[in-house]
Amino acid sequence: RTKGHQRGSHTIFTREMGIEIRERARLMQHLHKAFDADRLFLAYQPQVDLNSHRLIGFEALLRWRTDEGLMIPPNDFIPLAEHSGLIISLGAWVLRTACHTMVQLQQAGLAPERMGVNVSVIQFRQPDFIKIVETALRDTGLQAHHLELEITESVTMAGAELFEESLSKFKQMGVQVAIDDFGTGFSSLSYLDKLPVDRLKIDRAFVNQIDTPEGPRIAELITQLGKKLGLLLIAEGIETEHHWQVLRDMGCHEGQGFLIAKPMIEADLADWIRNWNKQHISGINI
Ligand code: C2E
Numbered sequence: 001r002t003k004g005h006q007r008g009s010h011t012i013f014t015r016e017m018g019i020e021i022r023e024r025a026r027l028m029q030h031l032h033k034a035f036d037a038d039r040l041f042l043a044y045q046p047q048v049d050l051n052s053h054r055l056i057g058f059e060a061l062l063r064w065r066t067d068e069g070l071m072i073p074p075n076d077f078i079p080l081a082e083h084s085g086l087i088i089s090l091g092a093w094v095l096r097t098a099c100h101t102m103v104q105l106q107q108a109g110l111a112p113e114r115m116g117v118n119v120s121v122i123q124f125r126q127p128d129f130i131k132i133v134e135t136a137l138r139d140t141g142l143q144a145h146h147l148e149l150e151i152t153e154s155v156t157m158a159g160a161e162l163f164e165e166s167l168s169k170f171k172q173m174g175v176q177v178a179i180d181d182f183g184t185g186f187s188s189l190s191y192l193d194k195l196p197v198d199r200l201k202i203d204r205a206f207v208n209q210i211d212t213p214e215g216p217r218i219a220e221l222i223t224q225l226g227k228k229l230g231l232l233l234i235a236e237g238i239e240t241e242h243h244w245q246v247l248r249d250m251g252c253h254e255g256q257g258f259l260i261a262k263p264m265i266e267a268d269l270a271d272w273i274r275n276w277n278k279q280h281i282s283g284i285n286i
């Protein structure tokens with residue numbers, strides 16, 4: 001009886017795996033085509049100073065709209081792109097495009113201090129990753145200190161020496177580095193203390209938590225840790241004025257989230273920036 005049951009569940013298991021593999025292969029084909037056919041684009045989410053309301057940056061976020069108009073979230077297709085290696089060329093394109101947008105904003109006199117770009121561990125492990133970043137900067141004419149690379153906490157643990165070496169090079173170049181989704185991985189504190197990074201991004205989960213009985217405890221711990229380490233802090237996922245106030249009062253410097261703006265297409269940036277600056281200059285606070 002036990003044997004039969006095992007065989008049964010084994011059959012189901014393989015069948016489901018088969019479907020999953022076929023489904024992934026199919027999605028992968030679509031993703032390759034989408035990249036070739038310019039169906040991938042970037043959306044930009046503003047980052048602001050929580051005290052002064054000043055616009056300080058944008059984070060570039062990858063978007064995929066299928067021919068049928070369906071939006072596929074990056075969390076669904078980036079793992080796929082990482083698995084197939086497409087992330088290398090895709091990531092280089094993201095870098096170049098985000099840098100180019102920043103230069104366009106500079107030429108219009110609208111640019112904030114920095115453009116944040118998410119970088120996958122697979123990209124970071126590429127031996128020529130620094131060259132790819134240098135090329136993106138050179139080709140677009142963006143100065144290094146206007147670029148910030150967002151690297152998830154898990155990257156920092158994978159291949160420590162290589163990581164430290166690359167980070168030092170970026171530091172020398174003037175490229176800024178933020179640790180993304182901070183608090184969701186398992187960084188060792190002594191290691192974190194050594195890393196030449198500029199900023200910790202408090203994960204959206206801990207901002208959400210402010211509304212629960214847990215309250216802002218974790219966000220507060222991360223803020224205090226960051227300050228002790230001499231790092232700047234930015235919170236993601238600010239959705240309410242209450243979030244904004246709580247985070248600002250605990251000493252978190254910057255934030256982004258739907259309260260300020262959802263990620264927007266490049267064509268909407270100029271109007272949004274002018275509007276934000278106008279509201280800020282005339283003293284209207286949100
Ligand atoms: P992330 O880097 O932590 O980006 C923040 C995510 O939170 C974004 O989701 C953003 O749209 C969302 N978000 C921002 N504010 C709010 C808010 O107030 N409420 C809610 N509910 N969500 C908010 P998105 O765009 O779906 O991206 C998901 C993840 O995909 C990113 O997380 C990042 O890890 C990855 N990703 C996006 N673009 C790229 C890329 O170009 N390269 C790589 N390697 N990863 C990317």
Ligand code: MG
Pocket residue numbers: 059118150180
């Ligand atoms: Mg990010």
Ligand code: MG
Pocket residue numbers: 180181201203204236
């Ligand atoms: Mg994040």
Ligand code: MG
Pocket residue numbers: 180181203204236
């Ligand atoms: Mg996050």
